[in-house]
Amino acid sequence: MTAGRRLASLWAVAVFASAATPAAAAAPAGLRPPGLKPEPSSAEAGMWGESDREEAHVRTSAELDQDPALTAYVRGVVCKIAAEYCGELRVYVLDRPFLNATTAPNGYVEVWSGLMLRAQTEDELAYVLGHEVSHFARNHSIERYRTLKTTSNVVLALQVGVTLGAVVAMSGAANSGTVNAGDTIDSISRAAQSMNDLIYLAGMARFYGFSRENETEADRLGYERAVAAGYSPSAGADLWTYVVAETNASEFPTVRKAEARGSVFNTHPITADRIAALSNLGGPPGGAPNLTARRSYRATIRSHLGPWLKDDLRRRDFGETLRLLDRLEEEGEDLGILEFYRGETHRLRRQDGDAAAALSAYRAATTHEDAPPAAWRELAEALRKQGDRPGAVQALQAYLVHAPNAPDRWLAEASLKSLTAPESP
Amino acid sequence: MSRQIRLTATVLTLMLLTSCASITSVPAGPLTLGEGHPATLDREWSDISTLTARTPQVRVLTIDGLALNRLYVAQGLKPGEGLTRPMAKDKPVPAYRKDMSPNEVIEFVSDSVAAQGYQRVETGELKPARLWGKDAVRIELTAKTETGLEVSGVAEAADIGGRLYLILYLAPSEHYFNTYLPSVEALFHSAA
Numbered sequence: 001m002t003a004g005r006r007l008a009s010l011w012a013v014a015v016f017a018s019a020a021t022p023a024a025a026a027a028p029a030g031l032r033p034p035g036l037k038p039e040p041s042s043a044e045a046g047m048w049g050e051s052d053r054e055e056a057h058v059r060t061s062a063e064l065d066q067d068p069a070l071t072a073y074v075r076g077v078v079c080k081i082a083a084e085y086c087g088e089l090r091v092y093v094l095d096r097p098f099l100n101a102t103t104a105p106n107g108y109v110e111v112w113s114g115l116m117l118r119a120q121t122e123d124e125l126a127y128v129l130g131h132e133v134s135h136f137a138r139n140h141s142i143e144r145y146r147t148l149k150t151t152s153n154v155v156l157a158l159q160v161g162v163t164l165g166a167v168v169a170m171s172g173a174a175n176s177g178t179v180n181a182g183d184t185i186d187s188i189s190r191a192a193q194s195m196n197d198l199i200y201l202a203g204m205a206r207f208y209g210f211s212r213e214n215e216t217e218a219d220r221l222g223y224e225r226a227v228a229a230g231y232s233p234s235a236g237a238d239l240w241t242y243v244v245a246e247t248n249a250s251e252f253p254t255v256r257k258a259e260a261r262g263s264v265f266n267t268h269p270i271t272a273d274r275i276a277a278l279s280n281l282g283g284p285p286g287g288a289p290n291l292t293a294r295r296s297y298r299a300t301i302r303s304h305l306g307p308w309l310k311d312d313l314r315r316r317d318f319g320e321t322l323r324l325l326d327r328l329e330e331e332g333e334d335l336g337i338l339e340f341y342r343g344e345t346h347r348l349r350r351q352d353g354d355a356a357a358a359l360s361a362y363r364a365a366t367t368h369e370d371a372p373p374a375a376w377r378e379l380a381e382a383l384r385k386q387g388d389r390p391g392a393v394q395a396l397q398a399y400l401v402h403a404p405n406a407p408d409r410w411l412a413e414a415s416l417k418s419l420t421a422p423e424s425p
Numbered sequence: 426m427s428r429q430i431r432l433t434a435t436v437l438t439l440m441l442l443t444s445c446a447s448i449t450s451v452p453a454g455p456l457t458l459g460e461g462h463p464a465t466l467d468r469e470w471s472d473i474s475t476l477t478a479r480t481p482q483v484r485v486l487t488i489d490g491l492a493l494n495r496l497y498v499a500q501g502l503k504p505g506e507g508l509t510r511p512m513a514k515d516k517p518v519p520a521y522r523k524d525m526s527p528n529e530v531i532e533f534v535s536d537s538v539a540a541q542g543y544q545r546v547e548t549g550e551l552k553p554a555r556l557w558g559k560d561a562v563r564i565e566l567t568a569k570t571e572t573g574l575e576v577s578g579v580a581e582a583a584d585i586g587g588r589l590y591l592i593l594y595l596a597p598s599e600h601y602f603n604t605y606l607p608s609v610e611a612l613f614h615s616a617a
Binding site: 252255316381407408 | 513517518519522528550570573
């Protein structure tokens with residue numbers, strides 16, 4: 001990760017995903033007037049420059065979603081909750097499988113696909129965007145920027161020290177002429193990287209400490225913006241309740257202990273506090289689901305479900321993906337796609353019971369019209385592994401019917417030939 | 426920010442200069458992979474394996490540097506091993522598994538490329554191939570770097586005795602991929 005991207009990531013994580021604790025509210029900063037431009041000599045001017053560079057980077061990023069309708073939709077939600085800033089907020093949807101969104105002081109808004117996949121309604125998306133716009137409206141970035149500059153300079157100095165130490169150590173190893181010198185260098189390099197990560201994380205933790213009041217205020221103001229625009233008062237608490245459930249389903253103890261993404265620097269139940277604060281404002285989560293709102297939102301993201309779920313699987317946190325699939329299946333829609341990815345999740349996890357669960361999911365997927373052709377191919381492979389050759393043949397034949405021009409057709413035909421050949425005694 | 430970038434660049438340069446001893450030449454000629462699997466390089470490459478977080482069975486070769494061309498040579502991955510080692514327990518990398526189907530091997534290659542930081546990894550044409558007399562699959566790939574640069578790739582992979590042998594070549598689509606593709610094809614041919 002380049003220095004610029006690292007800072008950008010720090011900034012991104014620090015904004016929405018920081019899961020701030022509602023605490024004593026800070027004195028509110030002045031409301032930002034629409035069309036604000038910083039004085040060239042001001043601290044914010046430097047931050048705008050960095051934001052401009054990040055925005056230029058995102059415009060050419062391979063992760064930039066290429067669906068203009070989706071971007072227009074998100075922009076529409078932003079304008080509903082922040083009409084006064086509509087003309088200066090520029091929305092970019094990035095295909096990144098994590099729940100996150102950011103708004104930079106120059107009006108550049110990033111929305112990650114992991115958020116759009118996890119929101120169940122436009123209301124939940126609007127709550128998050130309202131939170132982000134509130135940071136923008138309250139000019140929270142100035143305080144963050146000053147903190148960041150101080151902290152990052154210290155962090156950089158420590159990182160340079162560690163790296164130089166590693167360079168000296170690696171040089172010694174390289175000149176030692178031992179058989180394992182290469183592995184030693186690699187180990188030192190990785191150790192230095194780990195140490196630098198620790199220093200970097202410590203820097204982020206420091207950064208968090210300065211932003212929590214702002215986060216709390218953004219939660220409240222975001223809630224007020226979303227509700228004023230007609231969105232559900234319980235949307236924020238609903239979304240955070242789900243985030244806790246998904247995190248608790250993680251494959252990894254470190255993630256489960258963190259309680260919510262982005263909260264790794266905190267040792268107390270910040271998400272629970274946040275849900276409580278939002279519940280005080282808008283009522284408790286878990287009310288009767290608004291099926292119309294859910295179905296409308298699903299229709300908006302439907303064409304992205306498959307690619308986004310494939311991206312999510314690359315995180316290889318299969319417990320979280322299975323919990324996400326449970327949530328996505330609540331409306332009883334898109335079951336061909338969703339059951340296929342449930343099968344994929346179990347197939348990749350390979351724990352006890354996963355083979356049977358994958359088979360069951362693939363079988364269920366193929367009963368729905370929206371199942372991708374690969375569902376039949378994977379069903380065939382799952383049946384073959386179970387020893388059900390006739391079932392595997394039938395599924396493979398169905399695969400070739402559904403995907404007659406598949407690039408792996410020759411593999412399927414070879415497998416069919418093998419499955420229909422007489423079994424050797 | 427600019428000062429930070431300059432400092433980082435200086436440190437990286439220092440690291441590269443002092444670690445040159447770990448970059449070795451791999452001359453044109455015979456190359457033995459794993460347990461006696463012969464192949465031939467038709468030109469010189471540089472072995473930069475020790476500068477990467479690869480698993481011990483993987484060699485990483487380049488001609489012009491990692492960003493411009495890279496050749497991964499996996500010399501018999503055992504079940505549970507990937508092209509690279511995971512940096513943390515909660516950040517696993519794709520791993521070769523016992524009894525993978527050919528489609529799972531293709532998926533392993535594609536996911537391993539994505540795990541190197543490439544975006545939009547897509548498999549293209551798939552063809553049967555041979556590696557050391559065993560059935561193999563040839564995989565064509567496209568991807569993008571984080572900054573949007575188009576990248577092409579080609580790989581051949583085979584399960585031989587419960588271990589995965591893989592030769593994977595990646596380079597920017599413009600100029601670099603085709604420039605060295607004949608050398609990679611010659612390597613594939615020598616290992617057929």
